[in-house]
Amino acid sequence: MNKDYYNGIAKIYFEKIINKIIEIGNLNDQDKTILDFGCGTKFLEKKLNKKILNYDINKDHTEIVNIFDYDFNVMVINHVLMYMSQDQIQKLFKDLKLKNENCELIVGIGRMSFLNKLAAILAFNFKAHDGTKTSPTEQLKIISEYVEIISKKTVFYMTDIYLLKFRDKI
Numbered sequence: 001m002n003k004d005y006y007n008g009i010a011k012i013y014f015e016k017i018i019n020k021i022i023e024i025g026n027l028n029d030q031d032k033t034i035l036d037f038g039c040g041t042k043f044l045e046k047k048l049n050k051k052i053l054n055y056d057i058n059k060d061h062t063e064i065v066n067i068f069d070y071d072f073n074v075m076v077i078n079h080v081l082m083y084m085s086q087d088q089i090q091k092l093f094k095d096l097k098l099k100n101e102n103c104e105l106i107v108g109i110g111r112m113s114f115l116n117k118l119a120a121i122l123a124f125n126f127k128a129h130d131g132t133k134t135s136p137t138e139q140l141k142i143i144s145e146y147v148e149i150i151s152k153k154t155v156f157y158m159t160d161i162y163l164l165k166f167r168d169k170i
Contacts, residue, residue, distance in 0.1 A: 010123040013156060017108055018047050020153045021076055024163045025106045035072040038080030068099055078108035079159070081139045082132045089134065093146040097166045105147060105164040109136050116158045136160075 021027065027034060027048060036044045039054035039061055053070055056062040064070060075096065081089055096103060110116055112129055120128035134142070147164035154160050 008123060010125060013119065013123075013158070014043070015047075016155050017078065017159050017161065018044055020155050020161045021078060021106050021108060022047065024151055024153050024161050025074055025076070025104060027074065027076075027106075032074045033072045034074045034076060035067060035070065037067065037075055037077045044076060044078075068095065071100075072103065073100065074104045074106065076106045076108075078106075078161075079110055081107065081109065081143070082112075082129070082134055082136070085133050086138060086142055089139065089142045090145075093143060097146060101166045103166070105162075105166075107143065107162045107164060108159055109139050109162070110159050111136055111157070113158065115156075119156075119158060 021044065026032075027044075030050070034044075034048075034052040036042070036052055036054050039045070039056045040058075041061065042054050045052045045054060053067075053072055054061065054063045055067050084092070096105070110129075112132070112135065116128070120126070143164070147166055149162055150165055151163040152160055
C-alpha cells in the first residue's frame with residue numbers, strides 16, 4: 001500500500017482511529033516501547049511525536065526487517081490483518097506470544113460493512129478493501145484463540161479498536 005490515507009475526507013476517519021488507538025493503549029506513556037506493525041506513512045509516530053518501531057511490508061515505509069529482532073511491549077496492528085491469510089495471522093500471534101507473552105496488542109479491524117463501503121465511495125477510494133484475504137469475522141475468530149479483549153472502542157460504526165492481552169494457555 002503506497003497510498004497516504006491521511007488526506008481529504010478520509011483523514012477525518014483515519015485520524016480518529018489513530019486517536020482512539022492512542023487513547024485505548026495509553027500510548028502517550030513514555031515507558032512504552034511501541035511497534036507499529038503496518039506503519040504505512042508513520043502517522044502514529046507523527047501523532048505521538050516520539051520515536052517508535054515502524055514495520056511495513058512496503059520497503060519505502062519500513063525501518064526494520066524482522067520484528068522479532070526488537071524488544072517492544074506494545075504492538076499496534078491497525079487495518080492490517082485483513083491483508084493476511086488465516087495461517088499468517090495464526091503464525092504472527094503464536095510467534096508474538098513466544099516473543100513476549102506480556103505484550104499489549106492494539107488491533108484495529110474495519111467492519112467492511114455497507115457504511116464502510118459508502119464512506120469509501122464518498123472519499124473516492126474505489127479500491128478500499130482490495131486485497132482483503134480475511135473478513136473481520138475471521139480475523140476476530142483467529143485472534144480470540146490467542147488473546148482476550150481488555151477493552152474495545154468503535155470509530156464511526158466502521159472500525160473496532162481492541163486492547164488485547166495474551167491468554168495464559170493457547
